[in-house]
Amino acid sequence: MNDRADAATLIRTAVAADLPALQQIYRAASLSNAGDAPLLLARPEFLVFAGDGIAAGRTLVAVSDPAGxxxxxxxxxxxxxxxxxxxxxxxxxxxxxxxRGIARQLVRQVAGDARDAGHRRLWVVGNPHALAFYLAVGFVQVDRIDTELGAGLRMSLDLS
Structure with a gap:
C-alpha cells in the first residue's frame, strides 16, 4: 500500500453540487472490481448513490488539486x-x-472526527476485496456477516 497522500488533496464536507461527481465515482469504483461487477450489473439499484448523507453533513469529499x-x-x-x-x-x-493515499486520508479524517467527538471506535462493513486496505489502516476484523451482495467483513478501528 502506498502511504503517500497526494500533496494537493483537500478533505471537505460535501455539498449538493458534488452529487453528480460522487455518483460517477461510486459507480466506477463499484464496477472496477471484476469480482463484484457481474452481480452489480445484474442488480443496477446497487449502482445508484443517492447521497443521503450530503444534506446532513455526513459525507466528506477528497478534492484533488483544489487550486487547480x-x-x-x-x-x-x-x-x-x-x-x-x-x-x-x-x-x-x-x-x-x-x-495515492486518498482513501487513507479520508479514513484518517473520519477517525479523527470520531475521536474528537468522544467515540472509542470506528466501524465498517467492508468488502472482502478491501480487506488488505482496511487492515493496513488499522482496522481489525470482528466478524463475517451476510449482506445483500454476499459476504461482508465487520471491522473496527480503535480510536484510543
Whole structure:
C-alpha cells in the first residue's frame, strides 16, 4: 500500500453540487472490481448513490488539486453506529486516482472526527476485496456477516 497522500488533496464536507461527481465515482469504483461487477450489473439499484448523507453533513469529499481543477477524487460517508462509535458507510475513490493515499486520508479524517467527538471506535462493513486496505489502516476484523451482495467483513478501528 502506498502511504503517500497526494500533496494537493483537500478533505471537505460535501455539498449538493458534488452529487453528480460522487455518483460517477461510486459507480466506477463499484464496477472496477471484476469480482463484484457481474452481480452489480445484474442488480443496477446497487449502482445508484443517492447521497443521503450530503444534506446532513455526513459525507466528506477528497478534492484533488483544489487550486487547480478541483476534481473530486473520492468520498466517505459516516452514519450512526453502535454506542461506542460511528459507522463508515461509504469509502470510494475514483479508480484513476487510487494508490495515492486518498482513501487513507479520508479514513484518517473520519477517525479523527470520531475521536474528537468522544467515540472509542470506528466501524465498517467492508468488502472482502478491501480487506488488505482496511487492515493496513488499522482496522481489525470482528466478524463475517451476510449482506445483500454476499459476504461482508465487520471491522473496527480503535480510536484510543
Amino acid at each position: 481543477d478541483g476534481r473530486v477524487a473520492g468520498f466517505a460517508t459516516v452514519a450512526a453506529g453502535p454506542d461506542d462509535g460511528p459507522e463508515l458507510e461509504d469509502l470510494f475513490v475514483d479508480p484513476g486516482r487510487r494508490r
